[in-house]
Amino acid sequence: MVWKRKDLVGLKGLSREEIGLILETAASFKEVLFREVKKVPTLRGWTIANLFFEPSTRTRVSFELAGKRLSADMVNVSASSSSVVKGETLLDTAKNLRALVCDIIVLRHSLAGACHLLASRLPDVGVINAGDGMNEHPTQALLDMFTIRERLGTLEGIKVLIVGDILHSRVARSNIWGLTKMGADVSVCGPVSLLPRGIEKVVKVYTDLDEAMKGKDVLMFLRIQRERQEAGLFPSLREYHRLYGLTEERLKRLATKVILMHPGPVNRGVEMVPAGVDGENSVILEQVTNGVAVRMAVLYLVSTVLRR
Amino acid sequence: MRILLKGIHIEGREKRDLLVEGGRIARIASSIKESADEVYDLDGSVILPSLVDLHAHSRQPGGDEKETLRTFSLAAVHGGVTAVCTMPNTNPVVDNPAVVRGLREEAQRIGLIDLLPVASITVGQKGETLTEMAGLRQAGAVAVSEDGLAVRDSRLMRYALEYARSVGLLVMLHCEDARLSDRGSMNEGLISLKLGLRGIPEISETIGLLRDLEIATYVGARVHICHVSLARSVEILSRYKRFYPGLVTAEVTPHHLIFNEEAISGYDPNFKMNPPLRKESDRKALMRAIKSGKIDCVATDHAPHTAWEKEVEFELAPFGVVGLETWLSSMIDRFVLEGILTWEDVKRLCCDNPRRILGMDPVDVEEGSVADLVVVDPNASWQVREDTLLSKGKNSPFLGKSLRGKVLLTMRRGKVVFKDV
Numbered sequence: 254m255v256w257k258r259k260d261l262v263g264l265k266g267l268s269r270e271e272i273g274l275i276l277e278t279a280a281s282f283k284e285v286l287f288r289e290v291k292k293v294p295t296l297r298g299w300t301i302a303n304l305f306f307e308p309s310t311r312t313r314v315s316f317e318l319a320g321k322r323l324s325a326d327m328v329n330v331s332a333s334s335s336s337v338v339k340g341e342t343l344l345d346t347a348k349n350l351r352a353l354v355c356d357i358i359v360l361r362h363s364l365a366g367a368c369h370l371l372a373s374r375l376p377d378v379g380v381i382n383a384g385d386g387m388n389e390h391p392t393q394a395l396l397d398m399f400t401i402r403e404r405l406g407t408l409e410g411i412k413v414l415i416v417g418d419i420l421h422s423r424v425a426r427s428n429i430w431g432l433t434k435m436g437a438d439v440s441v442c443g444p445v446s447l448l449p450r451g452i453e454k455v456v457k458v459y460t461d462l463d464e465a466m467k468g469k470d471v472l473m474f475l476r477i478q479r480e481r482q483e484a485g486l487f488p489s490l491r492e493y494h495r496l497y498g499l500t501e502e503r504l505k506r507l508a509t510k511v512i513l514m515h516p517g518p519v520n521r522g523v524e525m526v527p528a529g530v531d532g533e534n535s536v537i538l539e540q541v542t543n544g545v546a547v548r549m550a551v552l553y554l555v556s557t558v559l560r561r
Numbered sequence: 562m563r564i565l566l567k568g569i570h571i572e573g574r575e576k577r578d579l580l581v582e583g584g585r586i587a588r589i590a591s592s593i594k595e596s597a598d599e600v601y602d603l604d605g606s607v608i609l610p611s612l613v614d615l616h617a618h619s620r621q622p623g624g625d626e627k628e629t630l631r632t633f634s635l636a637a638v639h640g641g642v643t644a645v646c647t648m649p650n651t652n653p654v655v656d657n658p659a660v661v662r663g664l665r666e667e668a669q670r671i672g673l674i675d676l677l678p679v680a681s682i683t684v685g686q687k688g689e690t691l692t693e694m695a696g697l698r699q700a701g702a703v704a705v706s707e708d709g710l711a712v713r714d715s716r717l718m719r720y721a722l723e724y725a726r727s728v729g730l731l732v733m734l735h736c737e738d739a740r741l742s743d744r745g746s747m748n749e750g751l752i753s754l755k756l757g758l759r760g761i762p763e764i765s766e767t768i769g770l771l772r773d774l775e776i777a778t779y780v781g782a783r784v785h786i787c788h789v790s791l792a793r794s795v796e797i798l799s800r801y802k803r804f805y806p807g808l809v810t811a812e813v814t815p816h817h818l819i820f821n822e823e824a825i826s827g828y829d830p831n832f833k834m835n836p837p838l839r840k841e842s843d844r845k846a847l848m849r850a851i852k853s854g855k856i857d858c859v860a861t862d863h864a865p866h867t868a869w870e871k872e873v874e875f876e877l878a879p880f881g882v883v884g885l886e887t888w889l890s891s892m893i894d895r896f897v898l899e900g901i902l903t904w905e906d907v908k909r910l911c912c913d914n915p916r917r918i919l920g921m922d923p924v925d926v927e928e929g930s931v932a933d934l935v936v937v938d939p940n941a942s943w944q945v946r947e948d949t950l951l952s953k954g955k956n957s958p959f960l961g962k963s964l965r966g967k968v969l970l971t972m973r974r975g976k977v978v979f980k981d982v
């Protein structure tokens with residue numbers, strides 16, 4: 254299988270083979286991270302821009318390190334320090350980056366479809382989605398899948414439960430599209446006010462976490478934003494934790510082979526109690542490490558198309 | 562001035578020649594040999610009364626970058642439309658007699674269409690003070706409407722409908738509970754879930770519709786419901802129409818009849834409008850409703866925007882698409898030539914009922930009638946492109962597509978206002 258896309262805008266449109274190829278490529282790059290000299294010359298001479306319109310530390314740093322491990326030059330452009338605040342459009346900002354001869358743009362944006370817009374309008378620039386609104390966050394889902402596969406040996410038939418604010422979550426969406434395609438059995442759990450309408454046509458839906466957790470191999474807790482509570486979507490963080498958090502009591506009942514995931518940053522005591530975050534079942538920090546390998550794989554694969 | 566149109570089918574029936582003189586249809590016969598100042602050989606084309614659009618945005622006054630009255634008029638006659646109701650959400654708002662008069666006079670100077678201004682319900686569309694509806698009517702406003710900014714305060718809405726009733730002014734209502742639409746940009750459902758876009762739920766339209774119909778029928782005001790988009794709204798409407806005959810009429814746009822929410826898959830802002838494109842089952846219900854008369858007419862909601870406003874992230878792009886120029890063509894291409902609607906249906910939905918709703922007499926293509934006419938070649942195609950659209954707004958959902966049903970000639974009161982022959 255040969256990679257044919259100059260962009261990675263989401264997992265929804267990818268085939269099982271394409272996702273498989275990214276994960277295989279990531280596995281071979283992971284080894285680089287643990288060498289004494291953590292660098293390969295693959296993208297020497299390439300320039301990659303991290304164009305971030307939303308605050309992010311984890312994802313931005315992960316992409317930055319991925320690029321640097323591949324010997325690319327990395328520039329960080331954040332909305333607060335750019336001309337965006339002066340009223341420049343997204344397309345104009347991106348065209349300026351192209352004029353500065355950036356080969357790949359990694360885009361984080363608060364609105365769905367932003368990556369589609371750039372990818373379709375910039376035929377000679379690679380565009381990688383680092384999160385667009387509520388739509389997709391493909392590299393997060395890829396690193397989640399990579400981590401599950403590394404831990405459990407396969408994705409086929411693995412029972413994954415995603416818990417929390419599914420409605421506003423691009424992480425949930427990318428994971429649903431990706432995991433389903435790879436043969437995993439995905440279900441979601443949360444209050445109805447945080448579930449997107451129509452979700453029951455896509456995956457199995459639970460509103461009771463205790464029932465939902467039964468027999469699952471992977472529990473993925475999503476970050477809950479305080480503003481959702483302020484907007485009235487649920488009454489309080491305390492009740493949220495009691496109904497949809499990993500409590501001490503739920504942690505005690507957990508089988509040893511079950512793995513706990515979180516895309517970060519964790520609200521300790523809300524989505525998960527600290528004993529869960531730091532405990533035996535948690536793979537949260539492995540997710541972070543694997544993120545660099547996955548992003549190296551994506552940057553590399555996209556570059557092979559742009560090079561042609 | 563005598564104008565002779567040769568070889569046309571009246572509403573798709575047998576071939577005739579038609580002589581126009583003194584602003585009226587002077588003669589219709591199988592062959593007219595008399596001399597005329599202008600003779601058009603239109604063999605095989607179809608003639609209809611010109612179309613009347615109950616819902617369009619001229620962007621005037623104040624929106625020259627999106628549309629001028631000249632480009633607006635040109636777009637209308639290119640689409641076979643000779644009278645257009647224009648919505649008041651402009652800068653300044655059409656909320657006083659001077660603006661209404663100014664619009665009419667400017668359109669008259671251009672001389673292509675009858676511009677029928679719709680004034681706002683409240684001053685500045687602020688939802689606080691009612692406009693002087695009697696004065697507006699006297700100045701030439703044909704109706705009042707708040708369009709996209711539905712009056713939120715139900716008590717003020719009651720007063721508005723009561724007052725409009727007393728001055729005999731039609732009220733056009735965009736029905737929406739804006740709190741429920743929130744920041745949505747497309748229909749809420751499986752497709753919005755897949756695209757990660759915030760949804761506009763069905764209930765924002767149905768609750769707005771139910772409230773407005775309850776108030777209107779309670780106070781006995783004559784209302785016209787704008788751009789219905791849902792099967793559920795059709796059900797609600799037909800119930801009220803049955804119990805309160807003559808009080809309620811309704812329109813649907815060509816884009817809600819032709820497209821469904823799946824058209825948004827590529828985040829193309831030319832499919833972003835309010836109300837949004839809905840499910841395929843809604844589209845089908847709207848089609849049934851125009852056949853059965855549950856929805857009275859088709860209106861374009863022509864809403865020109867600049868290219869730079871639409872060349873942005875989907876959720877940032879403004880709502881609205883242009884429609885005047887593709888209206889008739891799209892109805893012919895998708896419905897008449899596919900055997901779904903007849904020419905009589907098109908005449909009823911796009912020509913007769915809009916006139917009736919405005920209290921005007923329908924025009925028939927017969928001797929003695931006012932020569933407000935459109936001649937269209939149903940078998941000729943045209944490409945919808947930026948350079949073929951005469952409107953300043955190029956934000957058409959048909960952009961890049963080919964449509965059968967090319968307007969050859971548009972006539973207003975016996976004068977040719979558009980020709981492409």
